[in-house]
Amino acid sequence: MPKITIDDKEISVEGGTNIIAAAQRLGIEVPHYCYHPGLSVAGACRMCLVEIEKMPKLQTGCSTLATEGMVIKTIAHSAKAKAAVQGVLELTLINHPLDCPVCDQAGECGLQDYYMKYGLYNSRMRDAKVKKEKKASALGPHVMLDQERCILCSRCVRFTHEITKTNEIGIFNRGDHSYIDVVNGRSLENNYSGNVVDICPVGALTDRDFRFQCRVWYLQESDSICPGCSTGCNIKIHFNVRRRHIAGGRRVQRLKPRFNEAVNQWWMCDEGRYAYPSIDENRITTPSARLAAAHQRMDWRDAIDQMALALREALAAYGPESVGVIASPQLTNEDLYLIKKLFVDVLGIAAVDYRMPPNRSAKNDDFLLRADRNPNTLGAHLIGLSPFGKEISTPRILEAAAGGRLQVLYVFSTDLVAVYGEAPIANMAAHVPLMIYQGTNHNRTSTLAHLVLPAAIYAEKNGTFTNYAGRVQHLKPAFAPLAEAMPDWKILCKLAQALGHDFRYADEEAIFEELANSQPAFAGITYAGIGSHGWPIEKERVLSFVTA
Amino acid sequence: MLERVLTKNWEKTNSHKIETYMAGGGYEALRQVLTGGFTPEQVIEEVKKSNLRGRGGAGFPTGVKWSFVPKDPSKPKYMVVNADESEPGTFKDRYILERDPHMLIEGLIIGSYAIGAKTCFIYVRGEYYHPAQVVEAALAEAYRQGFLGNNLLGSGYSLEVFLIRGAGAYICGEETALLESLEGKKGWPRLKPPFPAVVGLYKCPTVINNVETLANIPHIIRRGGQWYAGLGPPKNGGTRLFALSGHVNRPGVYELPLGITLREMIYDHAGGIRDGKVIKAVIPGGSSAPVLTAAEIDVKMDHESVAAIGSMLGSGAVIIMDETTCMVKALARITKFYAHESCGQCTPCREGTGWMLKILRRILQGEGHADDPDHLLAIQGNIQGMTICPLGDAAALPVQSFVTKFRQEFDYHCVHKRCDIESACAVPA
Numbered sequence: 001m002p003k004i005t006i007d008d009k010e011i012s013v014e015g016g017t018n019i020i021a022a023a024q025r026l027g028i029e030v031p032h033y034c035y036h037p038g039l040s041v042a043g044a045c046r047m048c049l050v051e052i053e054k055m056p057k058l059q060t061g062c063s064t065l066a067t068e069g070m071v072i073k074t075i076a077h078s079a080k081a082k083a084a085v086q087g088v089l090e091l092t093l094i095n096h097p098l099d100c101p102v103c104d105q106a107g108e109c110g111l112q113d114y115y116m117k118y119g120l121y122n123s124r125m126r127d128a129k130v131k132k133e134k135k136a137s138a139l140g141p142h143v144m145l146d147q148e149r150c151i152l153c154s155r156c157v158r159f160t161h162e163i164t165k166t167n168e169i170g171i172f173n174r175g176d177h178s179y180i181d182v183v184n185g186r187s188l189e190n191n192y193s194g195n196v197v198d199i200c201p202v203g204a205l206t207d208r209d210f211r212f213q214c215r216v217w218y219l220q221e222s223d224s225i226c227p228g229c230s231t232g233c234n235i236k237i238h239f240n241v242r243r244r245h246i247a248g249g250r251r252v253q254r255l256k257p258r259f260n261e262a263v264n265q266w267w268m269c270d271e272g273r274y275a276y277p278s279i280d281e282n283r284i285t286t287p288s289a290r291l292a293a294a295h296q297r298m299d300w301r302d303a304i305d306q307m308a309l310a311l312r313e314a315l316a317a318y319g320p321e322s323v324g325v326i327a328s329p330q331l332t333n334e335d336l337y338l339i340k341k342l343f344v345d346v347l348g349i350a351a352v353d354y355r356m357p358p359n360r361s362a363k364n365d366d367f368l369l370r371a372d373r374n375p376n377t378l379g380a381h382l383i384g385l386s387p388f389g390k391e392i393s394t395p396r397i398l399e400a401a402a403g404g405r406l407q408v409l410y411v412f413s414t415d416l417v418a419v420y421g422e423a424p425i426a427n428m429a430a431h432v433p434l435m436i437y438q439g440t441n442h443n444r445t446s447t448l449a450h451l452v453l454p455a456a457i458y459a460e461k462n463g464t465f466t467n468y469a470g471r472v473q474h475l476k477p478a479f480a481p482l483a484e485a486m487p488d489w490k491i492l493c494k495l496a497q498a499l500g501h502d503f504r505y506a507d508e509e510a511i512f513e514e515l516a517n518s519q520p521a522f523a524g525i526t527y528a529g530i531g532s533h534g535w536p537i538e539k540e541r542v543l544s545f546v547t548a
Numbered sequence: 549m550l551e552r553v554l555t556k557n558w559e560k561t562n563s564h565k566i567e568t569y570m571a572g573g574g575y576e577a578l579r580q581v582l583t584g585g586f587t588p589e590q591v592i593e594e595v596k597k598s599n600l601r602g603r604g605g606a607g608f609p610t611g612v613k614w615s616f617v618p619k620d621p622s623k624p625k626y627m628v629v630n631a632d633e634s635e636p637g638t639f640k641d642r643y644i645l646e647r648d649p650h651m652l653i654e655g656l657i658i659g660s661y662a663i664g665a666k667t668c669f670i671y672v673r674g675e676y677y678h679p680a681q682v683v684e685a686a687l688a689e690a691y692r693q694g695f696l697g698n699n700l701l702g703s704g705y706s707l708e709v710f711l712i713r714g715a716g717a718y719i720c721g722e723e724t725a726l727l728e729s730l731e732g733k734k735g736w737p738r739l740k741p742p743f744p745a746v747v748g749l750y751k752c753p754t755v756i757n758n759v760e761t762l763a764n765i766p767h768i769i770r771r772g773g774q775w776y777a778g779l780g781p782p783k784n785g786g787t788r789l790f791a792l793s794g795h796v797n798r799p800g801v802y803e804l805p806l807g808i809t810l811r812e813m814i815y816d817h818a819g820g821i822r823d824g825k826v827i828k829a830v831i832p833g834g835s836s837a838p839v840l841t842a843a844e845i846d847v848k849m850d851h852e853s854v855a856a857i858g859s860m861l862g863s864g865a866v867i868i869m870d871e872t873t874c875m876v877k878a879l880a881r882i883t884k885f886y887a888h889e890s891c892g893q894c895t896p897c898r899e900g901t902g903w904m905l906k907i908l909r910r911i912l913q914g915e916g917h918a919d920d921p922d923h924l925l926a927i928q929g930n931i932q933g934m935t936i937c938p939l940g941d942a943a944a945l946p947v948q949s950f951v952t953k954f955r956q957e958f959d960y961h962c963v964h965k966r967c968d969i970e971s972a973c974a975v976p977a
Contacts, residue, residue: 043739044893046934057933063739087930091899124923127906152892171734171892174717176902178892 002068007077019061019072020048030074031085031114033092033201034153035062038266039162045153046088047114051078058084075118082118090120092151095130095176096202103149105203107216111151130176139169139181140188142270143197143205147179150204156180156196163267164367166190180204191365194273198256198266209274210254213247214240222478223258223532225465227330227458228272230372232467233257233264234533235272237459237478251479252276252459260533263471269369276459282441284454285483295452300484300494303453307408308498310434311347314407320348324397324406327354327385328413329374332463333472334511335488336376336383337519338503339412342496344384351400353393354380354412356419370468375458378542379466382521401435402428410436412488413455417444438491455488456481462508463487464530470542472525473534551779553767553787554760555803558647564682566689569650575695577769578654581661582703586769591662595765597773599785603640604630604721604758605834605863606938607851616745617663617753626754627660627668628730629762631683632714632721634673635834636885637865640789640801641759645672645679648763649686653709655762657695658769660707663755667708671726674714684711718889722937723756725891736893737937760789780806784850792818794868795825807853810845814868825870829954833862835882836942838949839875859949874967875954879946880908886943897940900931904947916962921951924958 001012006023013022020030021037033045041063048061053071058081061074075082092111100106132147139145152171157180160169168188171180182188188196197207219238226233236256240246247253255276257268287303288295314322327339336354343349354377362371380386398416401409402424409432416425422444429435429448437449440457460481466472481487489511496503505511509527516522521542525535557563557572569575581591596611617625629652633641644652652670660668672680687709690696698706712730714720720729724738727749748754764786768776777785784806790813793799797819804813810830814820821827827842832849838859840847847853854861869878887901904927907920928944928951935941951958960968 041739042893043936044895046895049934084930084934087926088895088934091895091903091927091930094899094903124926125903126917127903127910130902151895152898154893173892174719175887175890175892176898178898 002066002070004066004068004070004072006072007074013066015065017066019050019059019064019066022066023061023072023074028074028076030061031118032062033110033151034155036155036158036199036266039155039158039199042154042158045092045151047085047092049081049084049088050074051081085118086120089115089118090124093119094125095148096151097129097148103203104206104211105149109203110201132179134179134181138208139205140193142193142208142274143188144208144211145180146204146206147181149202150180151202152178152180153201154180155199155201156205159192159196159199160188160190163195164190164192169196191269191271191369192267192367194270195257195267207254214253218243218246219253220478221256222459223474223476224459224478225375225473225475226255226268226272227375227465228269228275228373229368229370230374230377230468231263231368231370232375232465232471232473232534233268233272233368234260234473235268237276239459239478241479250277250280252279258532262536263467263473263534264368267368269365269367271369278441279457279459280482283457283482283485284439284442284446284452285485286454287484288452290450290452295447300486303451304491304494304498306451307434307436307495310408311495311499315347318407320350321400322405322407323347323349324351324401324409325349325353326394326397326409326411326414326416327352327380329354329372329377329380330413330458331376331380331488332461332475332508333376333379333383333466333515333522334463334508335412335492336380336385337511337515338489338492338496340383340385342492342501342503343410346496346501347499351393351397351406352385353397354385355392355394356414357392357395359419372468375465375467378468378470379464379472382466382537382542383515383519398424398428401432404431406432408432408434408436411438411445411449413439415443415445417448438488440485453491454481454483454485455491456485460485461487463489464512464527466537467534470537470539471534472522472530472537474527474530474532550803550805551787552803553779554644554648554651554763554789555801557651558643563647564649564686566650566686566693569648569654573770574650574766575654575693577766578657578695579701581658581769582701582705588662588664591658591769594773595662595768598764598768598776599773599780599783600761600764600768600776601784601851602758603760603764603788603864605635605860607861610757610761613745613757614659614663614755616743617755618746619664621664623752624667624750625663625665626749626752627656627663627665628723628726628749628754628756629656629668629670629759630721630723630726630756631670631672631676631679631759632726633676633759633863634718634721635836635863635865636882637793637831637867638791638834638863639793640791640864642676642679643789643801644759644763645676646682649683650690651763651766652683652759653686653690653695655765656709656757657690657700657707658765659755659757659762661705663753665755666706668710669730669749670709670711671720671730672711672713673721674716676713680711680713687711717891718885719891719937719939722939725937726756727754734891736891737939739936781848781850783852788849788864790849791863791865792868793865795822795827795870795873796820796868797822804849806850807848809848810840810866813849813866814845818868821868821870825872827868828871828873829869829875831865831867831869831946833860834865835867835885836938836945837862838945839953841953872969874969875950875957876908876911876961876967879950880905880912882946883908883943886939890939890943891937894935894937894940896931896934897943900927900940901943903927904943911958911961914961914965916958916965918959918962920962921955921958924951 032048034042049058051073437446438453493503601607720735725735729735887905928947932944
């Protein structure tokens with residue numbers, strides 16, 4: 001643990017820590033472009049120069065590791081370093097366009113920000129800028145390249161070399177005519193391509209679907225968890241609800257990965273990143289009932305009453321065997337806990353499952369994306385929704401429905417048609433007196449249901465997911481549920497109350513407290529403990545529940 | 549009487565053939581090392597004693613460099629010969645490659661033996677097509693004689709040598725860029741540390757030596773480090789090949805002892821300034837070395853003396869300019885080279901070299917501003933010492949020295965929008 005001094009402040013850091021990281025811990029900024037903690041050190045932008053005692057030349061904070069007794073002065077304390085960084089910024093800017101107002105990166109641009117802080121302001125550049133060839137040319141399905149805005153930090157090149165190992169991007173030519181482009185006419189097409197936009201410090205690489213949609217200073221952000229697979233990448237939802245004239249009123253403008261060393265580090269996959277339109281598009285907005293061929297809008301109160309009545313009659317006349325529930329690993333632990341409490345524990349229904357036959361085409365990609373495209377499969381299991389152990393009971397539930405043995409089938413956020421096909425599910429729906437679909441978006445299954453209920457989508461929810469490794473992670477609502485949608489747990493509480501059971505919770509945290517007190521796998525976990533980076537359930541505990 | 553060590557065979561017929569080389573005692577040093585019980589440590593010791601310093605430009609003691617290679621046998625070690633001679637004004641290695649390639653080959657075998665390398669790469673400048681052919685033929689001769697390949701001279705030591713031609717980038721003469729290029733990548737210098745002696749070619753310990761440096765080795769072994777050290781002033785062993793170019797009567801490569809003055813070199817050896825003109829300036833060590841004025845030519849040409857007056861001995865390329873030279877134009881030409889050759893990795897060098905060139909060209913076109921010379925000084929100051937490799941310094945130092953030492957010429961250009969030397973700037977740089 002070398003002890004070093006930066007700008008008169010002392011700190012002890014682990015061996016191998018560079019000066020940028022050490023300074024960061026002291027809250028001292030060492031400006032940099034090419035350095036990224038997730039990539040190899042290039043040492044090329046020369047922005048992170050610092051003065052180190054007993055060293056005649058300025059040193060780069062990225063490649064210089066802390067050693068015992070090192071005394072460092074950053075630009076805040078060293079006139080020499082400040083002049084050097086000012087010089088580098090001047091040189092970075094001479095061949096860069098000076099049109100921030102029309103650049104989509106404005107507001108989150110490393111060149112703009114550092115120049116405003118440390119720049120020279122008085123231009124000495126009298127000569128013509130170097131012209132770069134490609135302006136707004138697509139590098140691949142998601143990423144746009146503006147060569148003239150590139151400062152050649154090589155982050156994107158190193159990303160495709162070191163992280164995805166796909167090597168699509170390279171730096172061509174030499175000197176001030178260097179430029180980045182895709183290699184040999186290839187396309188930047190890998191499932192992590194969007195990350196190069198995040199790590200590009202300037203407006204050279206932008207998101208094709210985000211650029212010029214919304215100025216970044218109109219964005220609000222909220223921490224969440226990607227629901228796209230069982231990794232549960234930590235994300236930020238960037239949204240706009242104040243200016244509804246922007247981007248056709250869409251609330252979510254983009255998703256960004258949020259650093260979590262234990263889960264996704266700095267990255268997320270394109271599949272997860274570009275799935276956000278479903279938050280605003282094709283949503284189920286009101287409860288509705290199917291009369292003949294069409295669905296007719298109905299009141300929440302009426303919908304709850306109708307469900308309660310049907311359930312009461314079914315249970316009274318045919319017993320708990322006449323009700324089937326298909327839960328979903330898309331739901332939060334809180335939702336799933338209430339499903340178990342209401343249907344299994346209170347109503348005594350055995351036909352409750354959340355599992356679908358595995359999708360064989362979905363695969364782990366040996367990085368972040370996992371074959372299980374659900375965020376909370378392990379959570380559902382640990383809560384106790386796998387009553388028959390390894391055997392999936394969903395097919396048996398559907399069989400019972402098709403055979404006319406169910407009075408009520410309650411489906412949560414699961415597109416059965418996508419799994420089993422249209423005809424079997426339509427046939428099944430025809431043989432169940434009441435099929436309820438509670439979900440976020442319309443699909444072919446919701447079309448076949450008799451009663452459709454709008455549920456809040458993850459971006460509108462407070463709650464927790466348990467990822468494949470047993471890490472319980474907290475997602476926070478970015479904004480209120482769309483239209484009449486409600487979080488699943490609230491709908492369940494209303495239904496329970498209509499059935500005469502006193503389900504009352506102040507909020508999701510209260511449900512989680514009860515879950516933690518009643519389900520041994522979650523014992524001791526609290527929202528405060530989960531924090532922004534999650535709570536790992538010990539491996540042994542996870543395994544003991546999985547095998548039990 | 550000056551002894552010629554490296555150039556003694558150059559005038560002989562077929563000086564590049566192995567027979568010629570061996571008739572003059574060639575490969576005797578190798579025999580001595582491999583069959584005379586020399587350990588690698590003893591070879592290194594002898595080279596240390598010789599005070600041989602690298603001839604590529606940095607002047608680092610060769611024996612010390614070799615001793616940095618870890619003895620640990622877990623990784624292969626590599627010897628790399630830097631024959632990417634590209635510094636403007638430098639053309640000495642070319643003569644060795646073409647006229648006495650076996651001197652280099654014998655030297656590289658002894659060097660490889662000393663550091664424990666079983667593979668050696670000779671990286672030849674792409675434009676040196678003929679020299680590369682000569683060396684290839686010489687390598688084939690050495691293989692045939694059993695000086696290369698398996699079990700050299702029955703000693704149990706084996707060495708394979710490969711000649712690789714560069715693709716035309718000056719930066720690949722920088723040793724770590726050279727290694728990148730050898731590995732098949734773009735020639736971008738690496739961050740140091742780690743140094744190549746520890747992490748070099750394919751992440752293995754590697755020594756990179758200049759052609760002339762290695763050509764000295766057989767002589768040091770045969771005649772002893774002490775003898776070699778005695779040829780030059782303290783800390784500067786041996787003779788040195790100086791490549792004289794520019795406005796002298798007899799330009800060419802001269803083998804001279806280190807420590808000779810620039811004046812002696814120019815007037816006693818190179819026949820003085822052409823057409824009886826007056827000398828104006830000298831670049832003493834390749835185009836990147838700070839320029840000297842006529843008043844400074846009594847300097848002794850060894851590393852320390854040249855450094856003491858703020859320049860460097862560098863690659864031993866001496867460029868002489870007479871009174872008809874426009875220093876603005878000369879600097880523009882030098883700057884054009886570095887702007888063209890900047891690899892583009894580090895911001896200051898990538899952007900700064902091109903910018904300085906634009907300013908210099910504008911001045912030459914009669915569109916200079918009074919503050920342009922100051923801008924040039926400021927820009928070079930933002931490059932010097934700020935980059936991964938020495939190319940940044942190489943581009944900055946000429947600007948700093950030309951503008952500082954010949955300021956009046958720059959100011960004249962900027963104020964009067966033309967050159968004060970008649971007809972010097974007729975042709976644009």
